[in-house]
Amino acid sequence: MSPTHPVESAPPPGPVGLAARQAALVAALVAGAPLPAGFATDRVDAARRALLRKRAGEVARHWPLLAAGLGDTWPATFTDWASGRPTVGSLRDGWDLARGLRDRDALPPLGAQELAAREATHRYDGRHPPRRRRLPALARSGDAVALQVAGRVRLLRPARR
């Protein structure tokens, strides 16, 4: 074989050193990066799916109405959304998912009410942790309208459908 001929069968050089190797594994598990050479693909994939199930349960605890509104479709809805998307914490994960569902008209009424109530109490730019609003605020999500005054939220209009 000539030295200039590419060696196709050689595996790509993997990351070297514990820090780089740990980073590559986490990226493969949560951010859709390729799995470094040598791991048992089926085992790591089982761990990745177990991790998504665990995340679904944690987000459901922060967003109980969103999860209840989706019912049996909650685990699949969440894992489809979260696969390849690293967590930014259960509160923000659920918030981002709820907004995404709202934007494509797929947010169930209970989830719309929960999102409206959250949006009335907190300001969330989608990039930084939510911050509590100091002033009264009105928030809508689909049909649902929530009013927050002095930290207390009232649902002015429930979501229909």
Next chain:
Amino acid sequence: MTGPQGVGIGWRSEIAGFVAELPGLRFVEVVAESLSPGNPLPAGLAGLRERGVTVVPHGVRLSLGGADPVDPARVTHLARVAELVDAPLVSEHIAFVRAGGLEAGHLLPLPRTREAVAAVVANVRRARAELPVPLALEPIAALFDWPDDELDEADFLTEILDATDAELLLDVANVYANARNRGEDPHALLDRLPLDRIAYVHVAGGAEYGGLYHDTHTDPVPTEVLELVGALCAGRRPPALLLERDGHYPPADVLRAELDALATAAGHPVVT
């Protein structure tokens, strides 16, 4: 406060009422990251402290196995929580939970290499310098191994404990899960572990998915795990064993029966 004794249960707010009514309970564990040192204890936990129940903070996000130095703020938090509950010791995992700026959201296994041993040992020493009480280390359950392990699980654990003053938090369900998922005998693995370093023991439930045993903490404790507890306690009985349940909480009588089964398997008095 005295060290953990007898059969305990992981304190979670969802089962605070159940735990408060266990008459013989002498120790619980609480997830360290769930407490804020600046705030009063949750009422249920404060009530247990008034009864003299030992509370052990159990950290899940220190990432002692990370290649980078452990976050000093996280160590400080664990130290303050230990003071808040007047803990006799704290515990954490031999694992990493973040790397390269990404959170894994779960405890991940380390490569069983000397480089990883050195990383854990360095982080345990950094943590111990700040902590007011001893630290117990818990080996985790993992669904996969790294491709280039230099040590087996028993030797990896022994090297870490020998190089630190850490005690062992042995999770019998993790021993079962790891041995079974490698096609090995859990009793053989148990026999090779440094059991003389045990501070206390974890027991949890799990379930099989796709041919693999998952340590879910949301399913019943399998008979095989209780048998392993029996084998462990037939030797030198650990002073304390704790049931971990983290969701899908069963009715109170079912949870009580699990605690009783654990007490019976271990030869400790029932706490229900």
